[in-house]
Structures are given as C-alpha cells and as structure tokens.
Amino acid sequence: MASGDGGLLSASHIVEYPYRRSTGPVMGRFFAALRDRRFEGVKTARGRVLVPPTEYDPQTGEAADEMVPVGPGGVVTTWAWVSHPRAKHPLNHPFAWALIQLDGADTAMLHAVDTGVESAMQTGMRVTPRWRAQTVGSINDVACFEPEGTS
Amino acid sequence: MSEAESELVQSITTPLRLEYQYTAGVASTRFLRGMADGKILGQRCPQCEKVYVPPRGSCARCGVATDLEVQVPGTGTITTFCVVRIPSDSLDIDPPFVAAHILLDGADIPFFALIQECHFDEVRMGMRVEAVWVDAEDLGPTFESIRYFRPIDEPDAPFESYKEHL
C-alpha cells in the first residue's frame, strides 16, 4: 500500500467474562435473604456478626455458620462521592460508594448511597435500603441505600 | 437437604466487562494495512536480524527499534499446536479444532492461527501449511483477513529448523 496513507489504526476492544460463581452455604443464605428483602449476617464463635457473611472467622479461621438477622437500617462509616457515574454503576446520577454498618453487624459492607448531592453525605448518617421491585437473590436486589426517612 | 437449605441461592453471575480503545501503533498499523492488501509484513531487527511477524516496532531481545520492513510469504511450519475440544460462544467453529503456532518462512517468531482442511489428529509438529485468505473484496486491516491455515503437500520441516522457535 502507498506509504503515508492514513493514520494509526484504532478500534474498540471489549473483553467480557460471564462468570458464574458458586455461593456456598453461607453466602447462599445471605443472597436468599436478599431475595426476601432481608439482611442476614453470620455470627462467629467469638460473637462478632459479619456482614456480608463469610464461612470462617477471618481472625481465627474457625467455621462460622450461625445466621442472624441484621439491618435493615445502618450507619455510613466512610464514603467516596462519584461525580460521574459510569455505565455499570448502580445509579446513573452522582452518588456515593459507602461502607455501611447494618444494625446488629460488627462489620461494614460496600454499597451505593443516593443522596442526590454530595453535601447531604455524612459519615455517621443513618441509611436504609431501597429494594428493587423484582428481587432475584443478588446484592443488586438492593438498588441502593438512601437517608433514613426519605421514603 | 432441609427445606431452608433447598432455598439457598446456589450461584450468582458476576460478569466482568472491560472496554478498551486499542490503538495499534506504527508497526502494527503497517502490519494490519498489509493484511488489507493480502500481504504479511514483518520487521527485521538491525542488530540480531530476527524477523518479527507481526511486528511490534522493537526487538524485545536487543531493545532497539526494528524499522526495516520485510514481506514474508503465507507459507510456514507448525511448531506446536493444541486440539481445542471446549466450545465457546465467541467462536463460530465447532470443536474439536486445532490452534497452532505457525512459524512463517523467513520469520523468527511463531503466531497462533487456526488449522483447517485436515482432520485434527493429522496435525503434527513440523507440518507445512499455507494461509487461506478471505475473498479479495473482504480483505481488511485485520488478522481475520487470513481465514485459517491448511496443510500443503510438502515433506515435514526437520525439527532442527524450528526447535529454537518453540
């Protein structure tokens, strides 16, 4: 071909992995509870309640399988504001990623908080889940959390 | 299994999607435009004289730019291969089929390509093959301008001729 013809070639390149993961007996209960619009954690032998639950106490390695109800409300322990949500984010307007410690839990879990504006976000604020109309047994059954008393 | 257990969620889907904009760079752009012309273009290292196909613009061994362009023919030797028996949604070819490392004549690094027009268990190391291109009007700046490689009626290449390219 003629030299100097055209510039550098460029193309979109999309890599997709359609993983399916086995949940196991503990996470399986957690997701089943979400399908029923409830939260469950696991209580370790030392009495700590982990949410999301794990099959083992991460500090001692002891098996943990006693499920206990937690939430639905909780407290934001830390957060980061997303000014420009991306295509796969749970909300298509600005929101916060937050660690939320559900009532009765000793650990916090990551989820989105919808306050509309960054100035309404605060560490220590109380939030409550906004459930999707259809639940399937997924963390996305919770559309997001919102400030308590919003709806 | 108790009733509570039977209600467990057994699995979840966690799709991962990575969106890239890939810019080919000078060397790969030359190679891909060559593909659109039905030519296989590589580059020779000025220091060790190895020929890279496809070219990346530099010699990984010598760390120098490879600015000398060379054209290589569509014939080559299978250095190694595997028989794929697992189907994939992203492939429109039915297993079993052979993916082979092909060392083109005059090139010093092999690349992966599909082998067709022979039974999978006839494929062997040293087998001589040639590129089968798409129809002229379908040529484009993509590796898919070569549909696959097929055996040619030549004696197998001796192991010594490709052993350093495995």
Ligand SMILES: [Zn+2]
């Ligand atoms: Zn070199």
